[in-house]
Amino acid sequence: MPRILVTGASGSLGATFTRQLIDRGADVVALLKPGEGPGGLAGVEGRFETRQADVRDPAALRAAMRGIDEVYHFAGVAITLNRLRGLMEEINVRGTGHVVRAAGEAGVRRVVHASSISAIGYPPAGELADEDFDVRRSVTRNSYMDTKLGGEREALRASAETGVEVVMVNLGAVIAPYSHPRYGWAMLVEQTRRGRMRGYPPGGLAMCSIEDLTSGMLAAMAKGQPSRRYIVHSTNISYRDLIGTIAGVVGAPPPRHAVPAPAIRVAGRLGAAFGALRRDPMRSPFVVPENTTLMLLPLYYDTTRAETELGLRPTPLENSIAAVDRWLDKERKR
Template identity: 30%
Template structure:
């Protein structure tokens, strides 16, 4: 008899790629979705999976979806860089994690893999790489998303102490085929459409979604209970990232470094109505919260995942190229 596997956040970027992989392997996959969920990301494997209707913010809906499961991947979450959705971030990322783990304990699930975020690890600075033991310092920036992902990891730690078997996987900045909502892929689209006349002065750790999926499955099989594993790849400046995307796409635009004080000036100017027409010429990624984060360095060491999960490495340009070609084949860059 096949084991039952539940994936929360099954329509999201990482969750949907995980569902595809597990379905291709012949597993009994149950994707947790809401009645209002857009199922486009699951279209190619819809006939191989079971849809489990529920909502991580509604505890009463979770037990029936999780009951009988051997393994649960908790991928559900909301990523939002701003302060207009603070209550929703709390309900989904924090309360939702508690609700899922409560249901897993009640259902006697054998093991859970929790998907976290590098914002729950911290800000490294330009000349060092953070690892799983680094002290969290993201509270130097007023970013509710980071706070909620950090709080969710604390909930996991508390549940592990109570006896629940949970492993934490911490993906870096994730590119890849299947990013239909343009998460990291927004940068590719905006460079391609020449909407990146400047770039932030920080840097980021990048990884392909298929490597993340590899590590999620490996964490379920052999990750150590209560441990966290950073899954990243190359640590690159945003200048290097933008230049690589230009090289891959063949589209070039003069682009300049923009320090945080300059970003404040531009944000102020764009706030005037007579400059409103200029907004469409600049990436939607340009908001002060996101730019503040991107002006920092989020560089990470993934050697623990390499040692214990067998994480593979590939140059980040391969992921950029794969993502771009996936978008172009589907005419999603117009």
């Protein structure tokens, strides 16, 4: 049985994936930052080993990689705020390089890097972007896109230097528990449940279920071609249909009307002003200027490569939405 290390294991995606590994009986090592609590792994602490290292600390990473056979790299800053570019460069770009180099130096067989469809670029309306989409044609840019792309390039550079195999999984937006209830996709589920999502942005996006997150990462480790990208998501879906699907799962009324683009842009400016007052910039409002363009356009991606080469078959979002709703219910009772 391979010894598996998961970076970013306390965060939403890392914890979701780590729990899936644990349930499959895997030998898991969760990599946490020094002094960090279990986060999304609370309640299952006795079922995995914990090691500590910051991805910005190459020496600590080398120590953490001892005896590891496979690495799943989830650690990163997932936010579109351009004012956090410096932090994203440190973690999403240089940190990814440090992880891959440490893995290579420790004799790890393969690293699967949890990248993002954002690294592919944002395609024009009416176009399905695949892994070879020319990023120069992206309809907009932001620091998250740039640093996730930079992280892929750094991972490939480190792979070439050390010989460790690297596979990139470009995940769609994953709807998963263990984030903050007031931010991100958990917030959207919560607000829909409360009947507050009466309108919807006119755009759309690629959403990924927990099942497809897990199967995509595992298949990339088992069958992915080295130094190759794989787009993994469950469905290209409009915001109208996404919120309507959430509403159906949580028993709330579906949204009634599209929110006009000018109103979304105003909300973005207000979100930026409100977010600037917060001590923790990671808890940014859902709508900020950097992502208003993303909410106005249908940003859709092609999963043909993952389906053909990895044998993936997309699953519905409903189970993941229900998992988030159950987690939110537990959080409300705490």
